[in-house]
Amino acid sequence: MLTQNAPNSLRWQRTQYSPLTRQIDVFSAAGKFFFFLWWDNLFQNKSSSIRKQRAEWLVKTMLNLGPTFIKIGQSLSTRGDLLPKEYIEELGKLQDQVPPFPTTQAIAIIEKELGNSLYYLYRDFQERPIAAASLGQVHKASLQTGEEVVVKVQRPGLKVLFDLDVKAVKNVIRFCQKYFAWSKRYDLDAIYHDFFTILYQEIDYINEGKNADRFRKNFQDYPEIIVPHVYWTHTTEKVITLEYLPGIKINDLMRLETYNINPKKINQIGVCCYLKQLLLDGFFQADPHPGNLAVSLDGEIIFYDFGMMAEVKSLTKDQMIKTFFAVLRKDVDQVLNTLINIGLIEPMPDMMPVRRLMNFLLENFTDKPLDFYNFDEIKDEMYMLFEQQPFRLPSQMTFILKSLTTLDGIARQLDPEYSLITCSQPFVKSITADQDRIGIVGELAKQTRDFIRYKLRKPSKSEVLIRQLETKIEDGEIQFRVRSIENDRLLKRINLALKTLIFTCITGLAFLSGSVLLTGGYIKSAIVVFILSGLGAIFALNSGFKLSIRERLDKMTEK
Numbered sequence: 001m002l003t004q005n006a007p008n009s010l011r012w013q014r015t016q017y018s019p020l021t022r023q024i025d026v027f028s029a030a031g032k033f034f035f036f037l038w039w040d041n042l043f044q045n046k047s048s049s050i051r052k053q054r055a056e057w058l059v060k061t062m063l064n065l066g067p068t069f070i071k072i073g074q075s076l077s078t079r080g081d082l083l084p085k086e087y088i089e090e091l092g093k094l095q096d097q098v099p100p101f102p103t104t105q106a107i108a109i110i111e112k113e114l115g116n117s118l119y120y121l122y123r124d125f126q127e128r129p130i131a132a133a134s135l136g137q138v139h140k141a142s143l144q145t146g147e148e149v150v151v152k153v154q155r156p157g158l159k160v161l162f163d164l165d166v167k168a169v170k171n172v173i174r175f176c177q178k179y180f181a182w183s184k185r186y187d188l189d190a191i192y193h194d195f196f197t198i199l200y201q202e203i204d205y206i207n208e209g210k211n212a213d214r215f216r217k218n219f220q221d222y223p224e225i226i227v228p229h230v231y232w233t234h235t236t237e238k239v240i241t242l243e244y245l246p247g248i249k250i251n252d253l254m255r256l257e258t259y260n261i262n263p264k265k266i267n268q269i270g271v272c273c274y275l276k277q278l279l280l281d282g283f284f285q286a287d288p289h290p291g292n293l294a295v296s297l298d299g300e301i302i303f304y305d306f307g308m309m310a311e312v313k314s315l316t317k318d319q320m321i322k323t324f325f326a327v328l329r330k331d332v333d334q335v336l337n338t339l340i341n342i343g344l345i346e347p348m349p350d351m352m353p354v355r356r357l358m359n360f361l362l363e364n365f366t367d368k369p370l371d372f373y374n375f376d377e378i379k380d381e382m383y384m385l386f387e388q389q390p391f392r393l394p395s396q397m398t399f400i401l402k403s404l405t406t407l408d409g410i411a412r413q414l415d416p417e418y419s420l421i422t423c424s425q426p427f428v429k430s431i432t433a434d435q436d437r438i439g440i441v442g443e444l445a446k447q448t449r450d451f452i453r454y455k456l457r458k459p460s461k462s463e464v465l466i467r468q469l470e471t472k473i474e475d476g477e478i479q480f481r482v483r484s485i486e487n488d489r490l491l492k493r494i495n496l497a498l499k500t501l502i503f504t505c506i507t508g509l510a511f512l513s514g515s516v517l518l519t520g521g522y523i524k525s526a527i528v529v530f531i532l533s534g535l536g537a538i539f540a541l542n543s544g545f546k547l548s549i550r551e552r553l554d555k556m557t558e559k
Helices: 019-042 048-065 067-076 085-091 103-114 158-179 181-185 188-202 205-218 253-258 263-281 317-329 332-342 352-365 372-388 395-414 425-433 441-456 461-475 477-519 523-558
Strands: 122-125 136-143 148-154 239-243 283-285 293-295 301-303 309-311
Touching (some): 019 158, 103 148, 103 239, 122 148, 158 181, 158 188, 205 263, 253 263, 253 395, 263 283, 263 395, 283 395
Antiparallel strands (some): 136 148, 148 239
């Protein structure tokens, strides 16, 4: 999506952008956001509407700060372990809303990078870009040999801006670690390192070309997946030339139906494709948004962008099979153990929140299609658990979650009643049939035998309910929730009482100070202090009123 701004109208697009100015811009934005959080915490403004308002401001600020912060926002949109759901929802809407840069600059970059004049390199070159984003823009062209291509050109000054932002963001993180206790709950240094490693890889078009070649090789025997060819003679770190493969945007349901393309079939191909990437190849596209995926007129899925790829090297095939059959058996402990061994979940001293969430997922989504309302319930459960005991997901897991949630959104647009289990059946059948390729027939046979035994010995529904109740009592889950409600009420009353006392003290102190100043003849200063005293009195009355209401409500609840 493009915003109709004049070229170089945004502050970060200036050719002369000093490190000091950039530091001031970043710290000003961060300082204002921290002030909002402090203010909301001081006056207990933590309603969903206030959080949504702050999240909207944050998204707008990130757009104004430019590419680095647009990408930070997009990455944070997957971090339910870090942010409240209002922020996740708003950041999920964040797109590369920046104008294209002048074509003259694009041509100059192409000629400098490829070492020749534009029309020596390309027979035709469309000056108007067909797409633009924060990292670069794309022009349609044709080679001298006649092949139609697209030329992606990196935005000028991008690496210089990234170098400035690396230092600015690092300073913000150091400031947070020094002055904010909450920052110690998260490994911010590791998150920072993971993010900028991926970001620098994304602006290296040679790396993107290698990713495209590797991805194409992985799917060379899958005709329903199309990957554009890379023209290496016309590719450098800042310019990449790819085969032109036009298609229908993958979430354009009306056009797909116009060409008699079955959306259910597209969902099936997409789900099986990603299961193969994640579970067999261990190499997957980490940003499958609708701008990076299209559908050919013959119903094949076209992949376009290979800048943001991720690997899951530790995901072995025997562990994959164990996890798959454990999910079918709804064996929570086995699923957790294999996911920890794989490295997708980091163990904690108290695994109970994760275990409860895993049990909820297995009970609700293995035997029936994914339902929209149940999906909302899952999200609420996740945020509740993260608030109770936050933990950092490994970077591999965040990339997987981002890919799967984005893919789920696209699939739901194509078919609101789609079932992930149904769509994955061809992939599951291919695994069980292709035993030679898996190379672990013994493990597959063992897991199959255990699963059949489980089905034969499967307890009745009443026995399952009794066991679930016993588990909750043993884990202390029911008792914990009752005690936590009582403690929360008491803590809120104590918090309000302390605030009332503090504001009352401030009011009294300010009033006495104003009286002393007035006696000494400092009339103007006395007026200012009396105004502060009045404000303190208003805050004290407001806090006392809230305390009174809270006590009455708690008494009514206890009755």
